[in-house]
Amino acid sequence: MRDPKQYPTALTIAGSDSGGGAGMQADTKTMQACQTYSTNVIVGLTAQNTLGVQGAHPVEPDVIDAQFASIMADFDVRAAKTGALFDAIRVQTVARAVKKYELSNLIVDPVMVAKGGASLLDDAGVAAMKEDLLPLALLVTPNLPEAELLAGMAIKTEADMVTAGNKIQQLGVPNVIVKGGHGDGPQVKDYVLLADQEFWLTGERIHTSSKHGTGDTLSAAITAYLAQGETLEAAIKEGHSYMNTIIAHPLNIGHGHGPLNQGNWEVQRNEI
Template sequence: MINGTPQVVTIAGSDSGGGAGIQADLKTFQARKAFGMSIIVALTAQNTYGVQDSMAIPSSFIEEQFDSLAADFAIGAAKTGMLADAERVETVVKKLKQADFGPLVVDPVMVAKGGHHLLQSDAVKTINQELLPLAAIVTPNLPEAEVIIGQRIVTDQEMIEAAKTLQAFGTQNVVVKGGHSQNKDAADFVLLASGESFWMSAPRVETANTHGTGDTFSACIAAELAKGTELKEAIIIGKKFIQAAISQPIFVGHGHGPTNHWAQMTDTIVIKKRS
């Protein structure tokens, strides 16, 4: 049967070290049994030490990748990652409006683990005004959310308020990830379009192998959406998947190693309604 298999696309940057970006997304899609494809927006020279260099793909070629996939595949969901700069964001927004790629997961990638900027500062406004309104869900970590809303986020209540602000930008659903917080557990706040909200928490794992966690989490959600999984369940599966990928380590490289994309999911997370 033509196009009978769930299909999902990542629109992001390539990580030559294989731990994040397009490579992490494709590994996650495969692990979640969705056929993955890619639209490459930027290239990086990267390893577990960090990003040594990056180069944006010409916008005309990004458009050709969109057109090529749209002409052949039945894509059920899409996700964005590294988008480099305002020009590339505008190109992606234009093509997403033309293509029928299903619900969009926006992972607003800005800075690599080693500190290399993966998004130019002038692109943040473009993401806020043009990309977020297209998103079914946005999944920033705390530093990314702070840049987007222009405010510091420290407390649980500030995470809740940040989610509301992000939703006001036009995104239907929001996950503000708490991995960068000082809390004992890694707790993420989820705000859905329906108004329902809850916390997802899991034991914090002491490890340096966290390269690509944001990419992997958002890719898992996208893969589940492509399979027809209801959004709330897709988010919870994403949390379980990334917790397993962090807590069942592999050992690659000398720096911030990658997560384990073939880890076995467990029920080690706690779902708690907003108090």
């Protein structure tokens, strides 16, 4: 039962990014910036930096179960999100825990395709996500390559985004955001299909190499606002506004695809 005296708390169920740009680290930073406390279940460990991923090591299912048990025994989790889940076994382990603990306000960020196009979830994992996890979710937030996998179609136009959103909704998840960041043009357009309405969100396309963790950050911001009691529509719009703000103020970190500025820090140039 929710205790109104408890500070708004959310849960991220994701992999660990040793470079701090994506995964659990991006989620935690984002929730903190959006004034929500973050707990976490680590599904896998990665060795990575801004140049790429050098290694990935999934966590054993019993360790995932133990993390869920610890968190749910103590914290008033009001919203949760998933990120990279590595394979079908981990997807199914997470889905069982979501059902066991009756987690509500679940957002699925279906991490399946890397920015360079590499697959991050095999066919069995994609099938498990469709069959076991999406029907438990309040919202799913695929980018264009992920939406193509979930909808089973190519997406070339805005009309295709609408069609794909409806196909994904038919998988059992009532609300869908098809993100247009992988598209072209001066604006980024996201198609939002809710159970009772649809609309588009737009933002200026910022040309920067510091975009690592954009999907994690948007879904984490929406999760944070849901934990605070916002409606889904309001949480989506506030999360989108937050993203538009921070992506315009990149940080100079690393030598490859750098992280987002989740804290919205003033950009400083240190000269030695």
